[in-house]
Amino acid sequence: xxxxxxxxxxxxxxxxxxxxxxxxxxxxxxxxxxxxxxxxxxxxxxxxxxxxxxxxxxxxxxxxxxxxxxxxxxxxxxxxxxxxxxxxxxxxxxxxxxxxxxxxxxxxxxxxxxxxxxxxxxxxxxxxxxxxxxxxxxxxxxxxxxxxxxxxxxxxxxxxxxxxxxxxxxxxxxxxxxxxxxxxxxxxxxxxxxxxxxxxxxxxxxxxxxxxxxxxxxxxxxxxxxxxxxxxxxxxxxxxxxxxxxxxxxxxxxxxxxxxxxxxxxxxxxxxxxxxxxxxxxxxxxxxxxxxxxxxxxxxxxxxxxxxxxxxxxxxxxxxxxxxxxxxxxxxxxxxxxxxxxxxxxxxxxxxxxxxxxxxxxxxxxxxxxxxxxxxxxxx
Numbered sequence: 001x002x003x004x005x006x007x008x009x010x011x012x013x014x015x016x017x018x019x020x021x022x023x024x025x026x027x028x029x030x031x032x033x034x035x036x037x038x039x040x041x042x043x044x045x046x047x048x049x050x051x052x053x054x055x056x057x058x059x060x061x062x063x064x065x066x067x068x069x070x071x072x073x074x075x076x077x078x079x080x081x082x083x084x085x086x087x088x089x090x091x092x093x094x095x096x097x098x099x100x101x102x103x104x105x106x107x108x109x110x111x112x113x114x115x116x117x118x119x120x121x122x123x124x125x126x127x128x129x130x131x132x133x134x135x136x137x138x139x140x141x142x143x144x145x146x147x148x149x150x151x152x153x154x155x156x157x158x159x160x161x162x163x164x165x166x167x168x169x170x171x172x173x174x175x176x177x178x179x180x181x182x183x184x185x186x187x188x189x190x191x192x193x194x195x196x197x198x199x200x201x202x203x204x205x206x207x208x209x210x211x212x213x214x215x216x217x218x219x220x221x222x223x224x225x226x227x228x229x230x231x232x233x234x235x236x237x238x239x240x241x242x243x244x245x246x247x248x249x250x251x252x253x254x255x256x257x258x259x260x261x262x263x264x265x266x267x268x269x270x271x272x273x274x275x276x277x278x279x280x281x282x283x284x285x286x287x288x289x290x291x292x293x294x295x296x297x298x299x300x301x302x303x304x305x306x307x308x309x310x311x312x313x314x315x316x317x318x319x320x321x322x323x324x325x326x327x328x329x330x331x332x333x334x335x336x337x338x339x340x341x342x343x344x345x346x347x348x349x350x351x352x353x354x355x356x357x358x359x360x361x362x363x364x365x366x367x368x369x370x371x372x373x374x375x376x377x378x379x380x
Contacts, residue, residue: 005339006329007311009071012346014306016064017135018299021184023057024128025195025291026050028188030097031124033117036196036208043117044373049199050192051101052363056356058094070342074146074332075317078160082144083134083168090130097123124192125185132184134168136177138309139231139253141318143170146325163321176227183223187298189216194281194291201367210282213290217278228305232257237315239328246315246326256308263311267304273297 029050037043069076080087096119103109104116143163164170171177193212200206236252239245249255257264277293310316315326333339 002336002339003330005336005343006333008343009067009333009339010310010316010329011307012349013064013067013071014303014310015299016060016067017306018302020057020060020064020131021187021302022191022295022298023053023060024131024184024188025191025295026054026057027097027124027127028185028190028192029124029195030120030192031128031185031189032192032196032209032212033121033124036193036205036212041370041373042202042205045200045202045205045368045370046196047101047104047117047120048373049196049368053195053360054097054101056360058098061094071334071339072327072329072332073334074160075327078144078146078327078332079134079142079168079317082160082162083142083171085166086130086134086168086171090127090134093123093126093130097127124188128185128188129178129181132181133171133177135184135306136174136180136227137171138306138316138318139236140174140176141237141320141326142168143321144319144325145322146319146327176230179223180227183220183227186216186220186223190220190278191291191294191298194277194294197281198288198291199364199367201369206288210285213278214282237318237323237326239313239315239330241313244328244330246318246323246328248323252314253308256312256314259312260307263304263307266300266307270297270300270302270304274301 029046033043033046037046065076065080069080100116100119100123104113109116145161145163147159147161162168172181190213193209193216196209197206197213232254233251234253235248235250236256238247238249238252240247257267273293274297277290277295277297280287280293281290308314310329313328315328317327317332319325319327334342
C-alpha cells in the first residue's frame with residue numbers, strides 16, 4: 001500500500017508539472033510581445049489574450065510546489081531550500097508578471113506601459129528557461145548531500161546541505177540543463193503563438209503567429225531532441241530495490257521506457273500530437289485549434305518523461321556530490337498516513353479541473369479583436 005501511495009503521488013506531481021509546462025504558453029506569448037506586436041493595438045490584444053490566463057499558470061506553479069512539499073518533503077527542503085536562488089528568481093519573475101498585468105494601464109503609472117510590457121517579456125524568457133533547467137536536474141543531478149543523522153541535533157536539525165555557494169544557479173553551468181531550458185523556452189513560444197491564433201481575431205497578427213510557430217518549432221526540435229537522445233543513451237541513476245543502494249546503470253532511461261510500455265506509449269502519442277498540431281496549423285491557414293493538439297501532446301510527453309525519472313527503481317533527484325544522497329520515491333516521501341490522507345483530498349482534483357475548463361470556456365466565449373479593445377471593459 002505504501003509503495004502504491006508513493007507512486008500515486010509521483011504521478012500526481014508529474015501531472016501537475018506537465019500541465020505547468022503547457023500553461024507556459026502565457027510566458028511564451030509574452031516573450032513574443034515585441035517580436036509580433038509592432039503596433040500598440042496588436043500588443044494590447046496580445047497582452048489581453050495572455051492576461052486572462054496568467055492566473056492559471058501561477059496557481060499551477062504554486063500547487064506544484066505545494067504538492068511536492070506535502071508528498072516528498074525531503075525534495076522540497078533539499079531543492080527549494082538548497083537551490084533557493086534558482087527558485088527565487090523564478091518566483092520573482094512570476095510576481096513581476098502579475099504586477100505588470102495589473103499596473104501597466106493604471107492611471108498615474110510612473111514607469112510607463114512599455115516598461116511593464118518589458119517586464120512581461122523578461123518573465124517570458126526567464127520563467128521557461130529556468131524551469132526547464134530545474135526539470136533537467138532530475139536527469140543530470142544537482143550538487144547536494146543528505147545527512148539524516150542531523151535529525152537528532154536539537155540545535156541545528158538540518159539534513160539537506162547544498163554543496164556550493166551558488167544555491168541552484170550552478171544548474172546553469174551544465175550545458176544539458178541549459179539545452180532543456182532552451183527547449184522549454186521555444187516550446188512555450190510555439191504554444192504562445194498557437195494560442196494567439198486560437199484566441200485573437202486579426203489576420204495580420206495571426207499570419208505573423210504562424211511564421212513564429214514555424215521558426216520556433218525548428219529551434220525547439222533541435223534542443224529537445226538533443227536532450228532526449230543524450231538522456232536515453234547516457235547512464236542513469238538506478239536504485240537496488242533490495243538494498244536501496246543507488247548506482248549508475250547504462251541506458252537507464254531507455255530501459256525505463258522499454259520496461260514501462262504504457263509510459264512509452266504516452267510519450268510517443270504526445271510527440272505525434274505535438275507534431276500534428278504544428279503541422280496542420282502551418283499547412284492549413286484556416287486551422288486555429290493547434291493549441292489543443294500541441295497542448296495535450298505537451299502534457300503527455302512531459303508526463304512520460306517525469307514518470308521515467310521517478311518510476312522503475314530510479315532516483316528522481318540525483319546527487320552529483322554523494323550518489324547515495326540521491327532522492328528516490330522511497331527515501332524522500334511523507335509518512336503513509338500523510339500520503340493516504342492526501343489521496344482522499346486528491347479526489348477533488350477532477351472537480352477543480354472541471355471548474356478551470358468551465359472558467360476557460362466562459363472567458364474565451366469569443367475571440368479578442370480590435371473592436372473589443374476600443375470598447376474598453378476589463379482590458380489590461
